[in-house]
Amino acid sequence: MKWNYVESEENKFNEVKRHYRLTFENKLREKQLDAPGRGYYGSPGGSWGSITLDHPSTFDTLAMDPSAKKKIIDDLERFLKRKEFYKRVGKAWKRGYLLYGPPGxxxxxxxxxxxxxxxxxxxxxxxxxxxxxxxxxxxxxxxTNRSILVIEDIDCNAEVRDREAENQERNMSRGTVTLLGILNFIDGLWSSAGDERIIVFTTNHKEQLDPALLRPGRMDMHIHMSYCTSLGFRTLVSNYLGLDGLNHPLCEEIEKLVDSTEVTPAELAEELMQDDDIDVVLRGVISFIEKKKVERNNITT
Structure with missing residues (x-):
């Protein structure tokens, strides 16, 4: 941690602004300021806008199967501990994740x-x-170092779905970001841009992405975000109703329904917010899932 004296340029009134700037390593931020993390959004002109990141999501509240969460946590822990390993094998200390699955x-x-x-x-x-x-x-x-770069819904960007030469040439002449540009950055400049970097792509349609983007070294771990399962529903019930699902007679019926149809955690979360009466809420969840099941059967028949 250190203080830097900063003197800005004179403005049109011939005034000089002077101030001190406190700087410290990003990993010590919580100890120094006890502050939440920061989020940045990309903006035109090669800059970032900053917001306070105070999203409450944790692995404890995430409606995923425990085994899937453990696999992700173990991978993150292994990544953090392998600085010397990456250096020894001659690889940049970075890791790529692809999150794919339906919306919600x-x-x-x-x-x-x-x-x-x-x-x-x-x-x-x-x-x-x-x-x-x-x-x-x-x-x-x-x-910065110790950061996660997120590029969401990459399947919605037609220019990065394939790398056919004629498409790349046409897109570059139009002045757009191309798959070739992304691949060159991940394999080239990105590799020397710092340490402890994570890049996350999300997509609703993995099958639409070029295989070149999906290979290890670019997207090292592919995480399928599936429809809700009975175990995921138990987490939602705990989050939204403060209830151990195993202790309520309606939850067993709901868990069987959840495992037999396609319903997202986001849809179930919305249903769990419909009333303050737990019994009313859970009966509403049953009706909702049964309706979804009928609609799906009508589509497939």
């Missing part, structure tokens, strides 16, 4: 849980706001 399955909540667990900053980049590959590189090179 908790991809954003998982990213927030990862950031809270690691105490990392989040940089959220909207590709549609970036003009070209050059601006893309400038923005990403301005991220």
């Amino acid at each position: 399955t908790g991809k954003s909540s998982l990213i927030a849980a990862m950031a809270n667990y690691l105490k990392f900053d989040i940089f959220d980049l909207e590709l549609s706001s970036v003009q070209n590959n050059g601006e893309f590189k400038r923005i990403l090179l301005s991220t």
